[in-house]
Amino acid sequence: MYRETRFLPAGESALVVEFGERIDPALNDQVRALDRALAANPVAGVLETVPTYRSLTVHFDPRLLSSAALVERIQSLEVAAPSEERLPRQWLIPVCYEPPYAEDLSEVATAIGLSARRVAELHAGATYRVYMYGFAPGYVFLGGLPAELAISRRPTPRPSVPAGAMLIAGGQALIASTPMPTGWYNLGCTPAVIFDWKQNPPASIEIGDTVQFEPIDAAQFATLQQAAAQGRPVVRRKA
Amino acid sequence: MAGALRILRAGFGATIQDGGRYGQRRYGVTPAGPMDWRAFRTANLALGNHAERAAAVEVSVGGIEVFCETTTPVGVAFCGGDFSWRRDGREVGSAARLILRPGEKLAASPGTRGVFAYFAVSGGFATPVALGSRATHTRSGIGGIDGRMLRDGDLLPLSASGWPFGEARIAAPWLNRDSAPLRVVLGPQDDYFSAAALNAFFGAEFRLTAGDRMAYRLDGPEIAHARGFNIVSDGVALGAVQIAGDKKPLILMADHPPTGGYPKLAHVVRADIGRLAQLRPGETCRFQPVSAEEARTALLACESEVAATARHLHPLQSAPHVGGRPP
Numbered sequence: 001m002y003r004e005t006r007f008l009p010a011g012e013s014a015l016v017v018e019f020g021e022r023i024d025p026a027l028n029d030q031v032r033a034l035d036r037a038l039a040a041n042p043v044a045g046v047l048e049t050v051p052t053y054r055s056l057t058v059h060f061d062p063r064l065l066s067s068a069a070l071v072e073r074i075q076s077l078e079v080a081a082p083s084e085e086r087l088p089r090q091w092l093i094p095v096c097y098e099p100p101y102a103e104d105l106s107e108v109a110t111a112i113g114l115s116a117r118r119v120a121e122l123h124a125g126a127t128y129r130v131y132m133y134g135f136a137p138g139y140v141f142l143g144g145l146p147a148e149l150a151i152s153r154r155p156t157p158r159p160s161v162p163a164g165a166m167l168i169a170g171g172q173a174l175i176a177s178t179p180m181p182t183g184w185y186n187l188g189c190t191p192a193v194i195f196d197w198k199q200n201p202p203a204s205i206e207i208g209d210t211v212q213f214e215p216i217d218a219a220q221f222a223t224l225q226q227a228a229a230q231g232r233p234v235v236r237r238k239a
Numbered sequence: 240m241a242g243a244l245r246i247l248r249a250g251f252g253a254t255i256q257d258g259g260r261y262g263q264r265r266y267g268v269t270p271a272g273p274m275d276w277r278a279f280r281t282a283n284l285a286l287g288n289h290a291e292r293a294a295a296v297e298v299s300v301g302g303i304e305v306f307c308e309t310t311t312p313v314g315v316a317f318c319g320g321d322f323s324w325r326r327d328g329r330e331v332g333s334a335a336r337l338i339l340r341p342g343e344k345l346a347a348s349p350g351t352r353g354v355f356a357y358f359a360v361s362g363g364f365a366t367p368v369a370l371g372s373r374a375t376h377t378r379s380g381i382g383g384i385d386g387r388m389l390r391d392g393d394l395l396p397l398s399a400s401g402w403p404f405g406e407a408r409i410a411a412p413w414l415n416r417d418s419a420p421l422r423v424v425l426g427p428q429d430d431y432f433s434a435a436a437l438n439a440f441f442g443a444e445f446r447l448t449a450g451d452r453m454a455y456r457l458d459g460p461e462i463a464h465a466r467g468f469n470i471v472s473d474g475v476a477l478g479a480v481q482i483a484g485d486k487k488p489l490i491l492m493a494d495h496p497p498t499g500g501y502p503k504l505a506h507v508v509r510a511d512i513g514r515l516a517q518l519r520p521g522e523t524c525r526f527q528p529v530s531a532e533e534a535r536t537a538l539l540a541c542e543s544e545v546a547a548t549a550r551h552l553h554p555l556q557s558a559p560h561v562g563g564r565p566p
Contacts, residue, residue, distance in 0.1 A: 138266060
């Protein structure tokens with residue numbers, strides 16, 4: 001295991017394996033490596049694991065496993081080096097930055113002193129790493145937002161964003177897959193269904209994958225939304 | 240077709256719950272499940288149901304009234320939160336197993352204490368399964384009936400018909416009110432707080448100011464951070480005692496998100512989470528630190544008490560209710 005790994009209790013039924021306190025691809029690689037090692041070598045009593053930026057939370061059944069026994073099992077695991085893992089996939093996601101899909105684009109542009117067009121260009125021009133899901137079903141947390149788009153959270157939350165909203169705040173980016181009120185800003189929307197609870201697993205994008213956005217206009221949005229409703233793929237894998 | 244129960248009146252907060260939706264937290268999906276697992280399991284076990292897999296109605300302080308739209312009698316059970324239950328207007332206590340006959344009504348109204356009661360049926364409710372569970376998470380609209388709270392007129396399908404037992408009163412001492420401190424396991428971010436902050440947390444009484452299925456907010460002395468109140472998001476478990484910028488505890492309950500960005504001083508142990516869930520705004524609690532191993536021992540003891548529900552059933556004291564409907 002890694003020298004600085006910390007094992008922290010989250011009650012009697014969960015253990016946090018913490019690799020660090022920063023948002024850092026190397027830390028997130030360690031999280032993924034342990035997650036995969038635990039999936040390949042199941043420990044009786046482990047119910048599920050939750051990878052985050054910098055830690056893996058292991059939920060377990062305390063009837064079958066104690067926290068101390070779980071720590072021992074994790075310490076004795078052979079954790080594969082990140083290079084031995086499957087290659088992360090690259091996804092292309094269509095995003096419309098036009099009204100009515102870009103609800104907060106001009107507000108953000110005014111706040112940071114750029115044109116709305118430039119904000120959309122910057123957002124669509126970056127390559128993002130998927131660090132984790134969290135907050136709400138299918139919310140994909142991304143790293144790699146251009147520094148020019150740093151804007152702090154709203155003082156008070158805005159009303160619910162639509163499913164597929166592209167949110168930014170606090171120097172971070174995320175895809176909001178479920179309508180929810182939020183303190184973040186909505187720059188655009190994808191017609192793609194990123195999270196579908198009728199499928200299992202409910203999402204295809206995995207932690208460690210990369211994501212890029214392809215700008216589309218409102219007419220293309222309508223066409224692709226129809227395609228998505230018919231179950232046709234709207235998100236593409238990059239060759 | 241095993242028939243159905245019709246909801247005549249659904250008070251605010253009534254939802255379908257089973258043991259919870261597990262295995263999907265990595266995709267941001269909340270487990271949901273019962274706020275008071277002890278009372279939920281007790282109601283199921285009184286009917287011989289699977290303790291966690293059978294779906295039941297979680298009734299909140301809005302109460303509920305149901306009508307039996309079946310052609311044969313149905314075994315039902317209810318308990319938790321000191322509610323008052325009536326069959327066709329007649330009091331039947333706060334925790335019982337009954338045989339509900341076609342055309343009969345069953346109603347619950349809250350008593351002076353407690354927030355959640357559970358209403359189970361023999362075999363469980365046959366509402367749709369979403370991601371492996373029937374539990375309702377209203378914020379994301381997953382599970383239960385269309386992912387929402389129950390409404391007047393909803394039809395709750397049954398998965399089985401029949402009533403394998405007689406009527407009984409449920410005498411479950413583990414559901415009695417108990418004002419002992421709520422036990423917590425420190426961590427994972429207890430090092431974000433000074434010794435003085437920890438003393439304040441364990442030395443004082445806290446008052447519940449607001450609560451819903453996601454979180455309970457408490458008021459008491461300020462719990463000051465030693466290292467700020469923003470952390471890079473990490474995993475969240477049931478019972479997490481989050482201290483945000485207002486320096487007050489916010490305890491994450493059944494509908495908690497799977498990850499969060501505030502320091503978590505401690506976690507309320509599973510054995511005591513149901514007791515916390517049953518507190519009403521204005522009521523108070525205290526906290527006591529225990530080790531993870533002590534918390535585990537307490538949970539195993541609590542679970543084995545609940546598992547013995549069948550040994551805590553006694554013949555109903557009210558007048559016998561035989562043959563057809565009462566006048």
